[in-house]
Amino acid sequence: MIAAPIQKNSFEMPQMLAGLLAFGILLFGIAAVVQADNAYRSERVERAMVRSEILAFSVTAAVDFGDREAVNRATDAFRADPNTRIAAVYDRKGNLLGDYSRQGFQAPSRLPRNNGDPDTVIEIFVPIEKAQARIGTVYLQADAMPFIQRAARFATISIFVLAASLIVLILSLGQRSLRRANADLAQKNIELQTAIETRQAAEAQLRQAQKMEAVGQLTGGIAHDFNNMLAIVLGGIDMAERRIDDTAKARSALAHAREGASRAADLTKRLLAFARQQPLQPCQTCRSYYAGHWERASGSKRSLPVAFGRPMPTRGSSKMRY
């Protein structure tokens, strides 16, 4: 595989985009949670407000007539709401007329100021009016949901948003390392390619050298053979010259020379066959032929110490080339 050219910029861009995307998701999640939290808080305040207004309306006559019993009956309805700490009704002068207080809380005997921490407590003041004149005040104190509980309310969406941004980040990091690994691989591939080429060149050189060596040896061998035959030819001609008076012996020596020349011709024929890659043509050779040569070459009458007798391979066998 050929590695595509690696551009440095092509990594950085998706990386930055992924980071921005993760950041965007996180921002969106935070905004959604904050918005939902605010809506929920204002809804709770709104609800407390509406209840206080209903109470203010329903106790108008009771406050007007100073009927504490009726006021208490009206405020007792808040017992049903576990979030209400205090629901109290004060007269025009700010004196407590009647109240419902959850266990652990007590309505102040005078109308309180608005001094609670708005994060932990909701305080509502609603005037009780009769003919546009204020005749009293409803004071409602309710639990604002503490931050932990509100956070728990939005835990699902928070976890989802965190997970989404984490996935995006992890994916981008994974992609980054993948790209790095790819680049490493491409680099190694190039190095391998170079090594292979170097080795191929070296092998070609070696083959050339071996070829040259073989050619040298072959040439040397042929030259040696040819020299032998030339020696036979030259020796025959020499002997013929010296025994020119004895015609029969001169003829015999010349015949030897001719034979040597013809063997040289055979050799060249075989060389040509080798060069043209022609099939060899093995033939039966008489033992006595070689024995005669042996006698002349060695100058003794000892028989040729070679055992013949293995059958010749068939003519034209492909195994007998060269």
Added chain:
Amino acid sequence: VDPVTLPRKLTQLLGAVLLCCTPQSLSAAAPEAAVKATFLVKFLSYIEWPAGKFTSGSPVQICVVGRDPFGLVLDRATTGQQTRGRSIIVRRLSSAEGAASCHLAFLGGSGSDVQKALAAIGSRPVVTVSDARGSNRRAMIHFLVVDRRVRFAIDTRATARSGIEVSSQLLALAHNLRGGR
């Protein structure tokens, strides 16, 4: 919506002034008659008369028929008060004969006086109020004293006969409708 915006001392001063001057604070001093007088005035806000009972611009009339237990207290309770944009006047009548134009009539005296007055008024749209003790004859609204506090009972059948509507808020305060007698 904090109503206590003035310094505390100023508020106390204001409270002291209110204590002297308002009818409600007079009732806090607790003569029974004073409480009843302020109640009479307050009843007006929670009662609907049939259409045609009021002519435009006319004041609301509180009549005291027969013996008058209030005296100046009732006049003080109505001074400067308004109900539905109308001023309040007090009329004192020796008998119920002229009570037809009254909006609210307090029937003083004993049980037999109350009975006579009720008969005279009949089913005219007049809110009748009584406080005669030891008598079965009761007007539409009847004052009681329960646990040393002034309470009242409302006869809803009588108000319905006269075409008078009493606000549910006032009914909720009525002693008899709350389970008392």
